[in-house]
Amino acid sequence: MFIQMILILLLSSGADGCDRPNHLSIKTPSPMEALSGSCLWIPCTYEDLSQEEEINTADPVTGIWFKGVLEYSTSSQYTFSVSGDSTKSYPMNITGNLKNKSCTTMFYNLSKNHNDTYYFRVENSGFRATAVCDSLQIKVRDSPWSPTIEVSGKQTETEVVTITCSAVTPCPHAPPQLPWDLHQGTAHITETNGTFTTKITQNITLTDAHDGLMIKCNAAYPVSGGFKKKADSNVTLSVSYGPKNTSVEVSPSGSLSAGQSVTLSCSSRAKPPVHHFTWFRHSSQGPANVSQGHTYSFNICEGGDYYCVASNTHGNGTSPDITLQITAAPGVPSIEVSGKQTETEVVTITCSAVTPCPHAPPQLTWALHQGTAHITETNGTFTTKITQNITLTDAHDGLMIKCNAAYPVSGGTTETTEYTITLNVTYGPKDTSVEVSPSGSLSAGQSVTLSCSSRAKPPVHHFTWFRHSSQGPANVSQGHTYSFNLTEEGQYYCEASNTLGNQSSPVITLSITGMSA
Structure with a gap:
């Protein structure tokens, strides 16, 4: 028996498939992770495997934790817990009922020096054994764990989702505080297979306003000295929603004339983006579907009220009516x-x-x-x-x-x-007439000037003067005026010409005062 115990103590802890003689087994999570300055709750049960020895529950049962080596000594510096021993202060306190085979333990104020492999041993009047094949690996870290944020359900508007912030809780007696951006409810601790988790939750009915919302959660772990070690995480919501803020824009803006080309543009905020636009015009029979697509272009011939409907996989959004009025003429005749x-x-x-x-x-x-x-x-x-x-x-x-x-x-x-x-009408000479200077009575030998005038377009370019004689009209001069010394009486007229024709003035008679007929 003594030789067998020595062999057990000298053997190192084995992994699955341990073939060493083993009279004690424990069940505990391994490896376990702890935060320096905090504590670690170690759920633990044991089972005696010896066919020759049996734990006598009528007598005290002692549980012992030691680390590093399999050989146990009561004076060893590697002993971390001895149940029932009040002469020393051990960092590990076995809280489980050993007679009921519970070796659950609280490990206080861990430091990086506590990174190691730990073994559990049971001593009783009828039984002494170390769990040589079931070691406990403890890893101590200085930085805390970042919390985890989860959103249950589909992130779609009107859906009620549960948002949960969770933080690993190695020591449920000193759990982390979980402040976050949402309503600060009461945190609770859950346990799964010996692993503890602190959680805080909130139910939210999603709207489009939650899309892109960043939710931040902090985990503040209490450690020795009254301090806290903190870590945080964040998640951004991605909420899908039907069309919002649907509106119509008119181009060109301002007054419109009959027949003018008009383009209506429909815009809407949606996630996923709008995949279909429909245009309607109000009529006496109700809304009439007039077009499809993001824009609707047409030549306006009468005023009217228009609107668009934007659609995606989550619904529709209808714009306010926009009234088009013809207020200007399309041009001048x-x-x-x-x-x-x-x-x-x-x-x-x-x-x-x-x-x-x-x-x-x-x-x-x-x-x-x-x-x-x-x-x-x-x-x-x-x-x-x-x-x-x-x-x-x-x-x-x-x-x-x-x-x-x-x-x-x-x-x-x-x-x-x-x-x-x-109108710009051309015409031949009109209203051709002669003017005599001087006017009034004339004497023999007096200087006389005749002036010919005529209205024409283009203007008269040639004037011809005639004097009646017994042989007929005699051409006596050219030009706008005709000047001469009057020696005998006579009848005169002028003829005005342009490119479109001629016209003769009325005859004018020159008489010499005192001369008998």
């Missing part, structure tokens, strides 16, 4: 004169106005005969026109022709624009 603007020519005068919305054309009015307007189409472009034929005379030169185009706009009113042209 134009006036064209066909043919040459020369007297006697028959020309066609046309007033035209662009008509982007042929079902709501502009009304054309002018100072000429108010005929019937008609709409023409060329390559998809519509134009409203009104025409009149005129035989030109010199009276039309300088005539101002104004045409108005009244376009229907929102509110049942019209927006009017106008355009004006002035």
Whole structure:
């Protein structure tokens, strides 16, 4: 028996498959990790395996922890706990009921020097053995463990999730404090297979406002000296949600004219992003689906109320209505004169106005005969026109022709624009006449000047003077004026010419005072 015990003590602790003679086994987590300055709770049970010896529970049962070597000595400096021994202060205190085979132990105020392998031994009047195959490895660290943050459930708006901050708790008698960004509830300690964990939880009904929210949790471990060792962790929520803040933007902004190209853009905040946009226009029969896509471009021909619906896998978001109003005319009309603007020519005068919305054309009015307007189409472009034929005379030169185009706009009113042209008609000499200087009575030999005037376009470029004689009109001079000394009475006239024709003035008679007929 003595030899057998010596062999057991000399053998080192084995791993799984230990083939050494072994009369004692323990069950405890190994390795175990502890924080320097704190304590370690060691859950432990043992079982005697000897076929020859048996623990006598009627007598005291002593539990002993020692480290480093298998050989145990009562005077060994490696002894860390001897149950029932009040003569010494041991760092390890066996709290379990050894008679009930519980070797649960509290290890106080650990330091880095306590990094080692520990063995458990039982001594009794009828039994003495060391668990040679079941050692306990203790690792001591200076820095605390970072807590763990978990979010249960699906991170989607309206979902109720449980957020848990957990921290390993090697010493449940001195658990860490867990302050965090959420409501500071009461922490609780759980145990799983001898491992303790401190937890704090909160239930949250998720909204889009929680997306991107960073939750930070601190673990503050109390250690000797009244200090705390701290570590923290954080997690950022990623919440999916349906479309929010859906709105419509109009381009161009400001006043709109009939037929103008308008682009409506729909925007919405969503996660995942919006995958479908639908456009609606209010009508007397209800909302009408008018387009699909992020933007809706069209040529506006009448005002109306529009809105968009943004959709993703989590729902829809509807924008407020946006009202489009036509408040401006698309342009000014134009006036064209066909043919040459020369007297006697028959020309066609046309007033035209662009008509982007042929079902709501502009009304054309002018100072000429108010005929019937008609709409023409060329390559998809519509134009409203009104025409009149005129035989030109010199009276039309300088005539101002104004045409108005009244376009229907929102509110049942019209927006009017106008355009004006002035006719430029060429014509032959008109109102040709002669003026005598000096006027009044004339005497023989007196100097006389005749001046010829005429209205023409282009201006008269040639004047010819004639005097009636018995042989007919005699050409007596050229030029705008004709000066001579009057020696005999006579009848004179001038002829004005330009590129479009000639005209003769009325005859003027020059008489000499005192000369008998």
